[in-house]
Amino acid sequence: MNRQWRAFESFHSPLDPCPPRPKAYIVPPNQYYVMQPKGLRQYAPREALRRGTLWPDLYSPYERPFREGVSHGADGS
Amino acid sequence: MWIYEKKLQYPVRVSKCDPRLAKYLIEQYGGADGELAAALRYLNQRYSIPDRVIGLLTDIGTEEFAHLEMIATMVYKLTKDATPEQLKAAGLGEHFADHDHALAYHNAAGVPWTATYIQAKGDPIADLYEDIAAEEKARATYQWLIDLTDDVDIQDALKFLREREIVHSLRFREAVEILKEHQGQKRLF
Known part of the structure; x- marks a missing residue:
């Protein structure tokens, strides 16, 4: 799941007024397909309805891989 | 063509973690009398203005962009490390819903910047008087912003x-005087 997140550093000055915040953005799996190949693995119909896609390879949960105030990777992500 | 110098016109220090101030400062970023409107107004009017004052509009319009990035620096420093919760508490929840931590050209009330903020009448006197009014309004806005922070x-x-x-x-008022001409001269028509 967390393979979809990209953590990035941004400059933080010692003079910045607020404590730094971990930063990351998500790259959903559709970005890696030009055209969807045939025969991809499929969820069971009921599972697919719940997830919004029939294909696990296109599933993109939106769970932040870190909690606010915890640096990236410190909580096992 | 421009040459970019990778430093601010005047140093920007932000000492207090106060994301709410960013909500107010954005008025000078994307507001009607803000730096974006000023820069675009002057750099556009300069084409049709008499040659004697083109350089003035170019110089001041360029400087307004330098001011724009100073304002952007303040807004960014105040918001970049704020969590969504902190932004919400600072009255920036609406901004976060549309823009995350990105800056956007809108005023303090969230109204997007529009080209209707700037005029180009083509009449040099009319255009310069608009520019004078814009500078005085921007000066007043800065006064209210100074009043809003400690x-x-x-x-x-x-x-x-x-x-x-x-x-x-x-x-700009000197430019009007230059364009008036014939002052202090005895001329017979």
Whole structure:
């Protein structure tokens, strides 16, 4: 799941007024397909309805891989 | 063509973690009398203005972009490390819903910047009077922003920007005098 997140550093000055915040953005799996190949693995119909896609390879949960105030990777992500 | 110098016109120090101030400062970023409107107004009007004052509009319009990135720096420093919760508490929940931590050209009330903020009448006197009015309104906006914060470092940069508006206004009024001509001369028509 967390393979979809990209953590990035941004400059933080010692003079910045607020404590730094971990930063990351998500790259959903559709970005890696030009055209969807045939025969991809499929969820069971009921599972697919719940997830919004029939294909696990296109599933993109939106769970932040870190909690606010915890640096990236410190909580096992 | 422009040459970019990778430093600010005047140093921007932000000492107090106060994301709410960013909500107010954005008025000078994407507001009607803000730096974006000023830069685009002057750099557009200069084409049709008499040659004697083109350079003035170019110089001041360019400086307004330098002011724009000072404001952007303040807004960014105040918001970049704020969590969504903190932004919500600072009245920036609406901004976060549309823009995350990105800056956007809108005023303090969230109204997007529009080209209707700037005029180009083509009449040199009319255009310069608009420019004078814009500088005085920007000066007033800086006064209200200084009144809204107790961060002396932000106040310092805002006072510098306010002073520049005062100087620009005088330069535009001098441009009007230049275009009036014939003053102090005895001419018979």
